[in-house]
Amino acid sequence: MSGKSTYYVTTPIYYVNDVPHIGHAYTTLACDVLARFKRLDGYDVHFLTGTDEHGQKIETAAAAAGLPPQAFTDKVSQSFRDLIGVMNYSPDNFIRTTEPRHYAACQALWEKLVAAGDIYEGKYAGWYSVRDETYFVEGETEVGPDNKRRAISTGAEVQWVEEPSYFFRLSAWGDRLIEFYEKNPAFIGPDSRRNEVLSFVKGGLQDLSVSRTSFSWGIPVPGDPKHIMYVWLDALTNYITECGYPDQSNALWKYWPANLHMVGKDIIRFHCVFWPAFLMAASLPPPQRVFAHGWWTNEGQKISKSLGNAIDPVDLVTTYGLDQVRYFLLREVPFGNDGDFSRRALIGRMNADLANAYGNLCQRVLSIVAKNCGEKVPPRGGLIEADTALLERARGLLVIVRAELDEQAFHKALTVISEVIADANRYVDAQAPWALAKTDPVRRDTVLWVLAETIRRVTLLVQPFMPDSTAKILDQLAVAPEKRIFAAFDDELVSGTALPPPQGVFPRFVEPAAEPVAKPAKQPKAPKPPKAAG
Incomplete structure (x- = not known):
């Protein structure tokens, strides 16, 4: 791996x-696609995910479940590990904030902040949301019709808290943060979130309470163990714990600063205000970029526990297929925007984009090759303008897709790939290789070679999104494993290479027929009254 550029990507x-x-699945999927793409593109990649296991909310939930906090977190953390297999993610590690190495990293960072003069002891009095693990000033809350005070931004109940606390001098970092944002315009994405963060910081920052004394489930403050570190200082530190902090001679320290923290839009303030301030105060470089994506609704409704309409990714994969779900989540909605999940839309993408367009292209081209070319890559003859136009469009995809993914524009990358697939389908219809079989077999073979080569290039680029399905297609093209990286993108198919029998990869999805409604049993007719006598 020596000599390669590093790429460090993290989920929250x-x-x-x-x-x-689905929100957890979505965030991790985006990181997985980037990690897979960068590996194929020759980078030394480190992809991290994990679980945040401290705080008052966990302590309360564990007590409600009748379990000690560690046993509770062991159980629930496993469900996030299980999702890795279900969704075919490829993280290099899974970190837990209950690991001893993380305690050591957090306490080392705390001592660094104390030595820098950025932490002092005081008393906190203000509004706090246990659900959000967030402090709010009076103006960020409101009293509802039920006479309960809630955070305006999240709807979570807040409670008045007064307790001894250590504070981080966040108020001293406003100008330095703005200067950092201006010097690093790509630090926050998309632009709407950048504007939101700038507005927040320019509005003036208050010192941040970074310890609690009202509960005990967390990392003790060095030298004052009755204080527990604020859960967000604890959680954010995981990104450098993974790299070996405070030991900067650790082999993994080469990955810091991270290339990308992927987060949901609700936690952008923690990652784009608090985290760079903590790091710069500790004389550490901030991450290169934080991207905040939007939220999903379910068939037009906000997803919430009260409505019971959470979307289970395991159920989706079981019902619709793994790669189909992976494709839909990153194709349907511009990444960064909010999006509505609809089963009708998912089935539409599966059938239109995958079965009818991509799958049908592969199936009919490879079937004609198998039937007419002796189950081998056909010979390539002279090219005409239509051939070179399609080949050039496919050849140009790598540069475009690479640029789009560097901006986290997954939907744009998949759109431009889909356009080339559509071009290839139009080319098939225009060239009609089935008709050429009798009139011009040399031309037929060239058309089929052009199509097979186009499928190869497209499929190489779709690998990060749908790894299992694309592996099957590349197998059918006899592309060797070492030729599936982007360094081999221009290594064209070799005529005469033996090909296995073609098989369909993206079947159409047909909704299961609804159970017929039983008709009510016919009631026997009442007997006719007897006719009157005489």
């Missing part, structure tokens, strides 16, 4: 007070 570590849902 997921809070273990609930089971994984």
Whole structure:
């Protein structure tokens, strides 16, 4: 791996007070696609995910479950590990904030912040949301009709808290953060989130309470163990714990600063305000980029526990297929925007994009090759303008897709790939290789070679999104494993290479027929009254 450029991508570590849902699956999927793409593109990749296991909310949930906090977190953390297999993610490690190495990293960072003069002892009095593990000023809350005060931004109940606390001098970092944002315009994505963070910081920052004394499930403050570190200082530190902090001679330290923290839009303030301030105060470089994606709704409704409409990714994969779900989640909605999950839309993408367009292209081209070319890659003859136009469009895809993924524009990358697939389907219809079989077999073979080569290039680029399905297609093209990286993108198919029998990869999805409604049993007719006598 020596000599390769590094690429370090992280999910947020997921809070273990609930089971994984579509939001967790979505964030990790985006990171997985980037990690797979960068590996294929020759990078030394480190992809991290994990679980956030401390805080008052966990302590409360564990007590409600009748379990010690560690046993509770062991159980729930496993459900996030299980999702890795279900969704075919490829992380290099799974970190837990209950690991001893993480305690050591957090306490080392705390001592660094104390030595820098950025932490002092005081008393906190203000509004706090246990659900969000977040402090709110009065103006960020409101009293509802039920006379309960809630955070305006999240709807979570807040409670008045007064307790001794250590504070981080966040108020001193406003100008330095703005300067950092201006010097690093790509630090926050998309632009709407950048504007949100800039507005927040320019509005003035208050010092941040970074310890609690009202509960005990967390990392003790060095030298004052009755204080527990604020869960967000604890959680954010995981990204450098993984790299060996405080031991900067650790082999994994080469990955810091991270290339990308992928997060949901609800936690952008922690990652784009608190985290760079903590790091710069400790004389450490901030990550290169934080991207905040949007939220999913379910058939037009906000997803919430009260509505009971959470979307289970395991159920989706079982019903619709793994790669189909992976494709849909990153194709359907511009990444960064909110999106509505619809089963009708998912089935539409499966059938239109995958079965009818991509799958049908592969199936009919490889079937004609098998029937007419002796189950070998056909010979390539002279090319005409239509051939070179399609080949050039496919050849140009790598540069375009690479640029789109560097901006986390997954939907744009898949759109441009889909356009080339559509071009190839139009080319098939226009060239009609089935008709050429009798009139011009040399031309037929060239058309089929052009199509097979186009499928190869497209499929190489779709690998990060649908790894299992694309492996099957590349197998059918006899592309060797070492030729499936982007360094081999221009290594064209060799005529005469033996090919296995073609098999369909993307079947159409047909909704199961609804159970017929039983008709009510016919009632026997009442007997006719007898006719009157005489």
